[in-house]
Amino acid sequence: MNTTWYPLSFLDSNSPLMEQLIFFHDHTMMILTLITILIFYNMMLIFFNKFLNRYLLQNHVLELVWTVSPTLTLxxxxFPSLKLLYLIDEMKTPLITLKxxxxxxYWSYQYTDFKDISFDSYLMNNNKLRLLDVDNRIILPFKTQIRNLVTAADVIHSWTIPSLGIKTDAxxxxxxxxxxxxNQSGLYFGQCSEICGANHSFMPIMLESISLKMFINWVKNY
Structure with missing residues (x-):
């Protein structure tokens, strides 16, 4: 039996937003690693020496340092976190609007710029893509600004595609x-990320990214 092991990490980035999220993760993890090493080093010094400092409790310089240092770290x-939050909320002029x-x-999709294009997307039984394949994929062009308006008809759901770095509540x-x-063509997968009932695990998201020319042909032939 062949077993393939995958590292516990992010999916490959396929959008500028996901790239920035990964950069921010690496930046934060570097700071947390340095803090962890420093604390571990100080703990080892305390455990393995017998020195005493009778002025420790009245050392105002030390109190200033351990107050200012966490503040600067935060x-x-x-600041990068706030920049990223505003980047996520920024909406440029979209070429296509998807509802x-x-x-x-299940999910329903409407291409509001094209009156006749709307469909429901249900889970399909597929052994190769377990709980990920759907009968009707979302078709969208790559390297194009697209607006997605997300809502729900009954309870709270959550529309998520991890490799694109997008998630919002419905x-x-x-x-x-x-x-x-x-950034490129391909298949992007997601699932409902909000517990919405008995079949919460059975409403996947599949987005197919194609060129703008192929998208125009798909719209004409729909």
Whole structure:
């Protein structure tokens, strides 16, 4: 029996947003690693020496250092985080608008720029793509600004595609907005990320990214 082991890490980035999320993760993990090493080193010094400092509790310089140092550390984490949050919310002029509606337990899609294009997307039994394949894929062009309007018809769902770095709640009576931009063609998979009932695990998302020319042909032939 052949067993393939995959490292526990992010999926390959397929959008500028996901690239920035991975950069921020690496930046934060570097800071946390340095803090962990420093604390471990200090703990080892305390365990393996017998020195005493009778002025430790009244050392104002030391108190200043252990107050200012965490503050500066949080600043180095907070500013890139805030920049990334605003980048996620930024919406440029979209070429295509997609409307996504969550149901128990399937997704509905409407291409609002094209009146006749709307369909439901249900789970398909596929041994190679277990719990990921659907009967109707989302077809969108890559290297194109796309707006996705997400809502729900019954309970709260969550529309997520990890390799694109996008996730938003589908809330009844509320329209949330996502910006989708894909670097290349391919198949991108996601699943509902909000527990929405008995068949929560059986409403996958499959997005097929194609060239703009092929997308225009698909619209004409739909």
């Amino acid at each position: 600043v180095f984490i907070a 996504t509606i969550g149901h128990q337990w 809330t009844p009576g509320r329209m949330n907005q996502l910006n989708i931009y894909m």
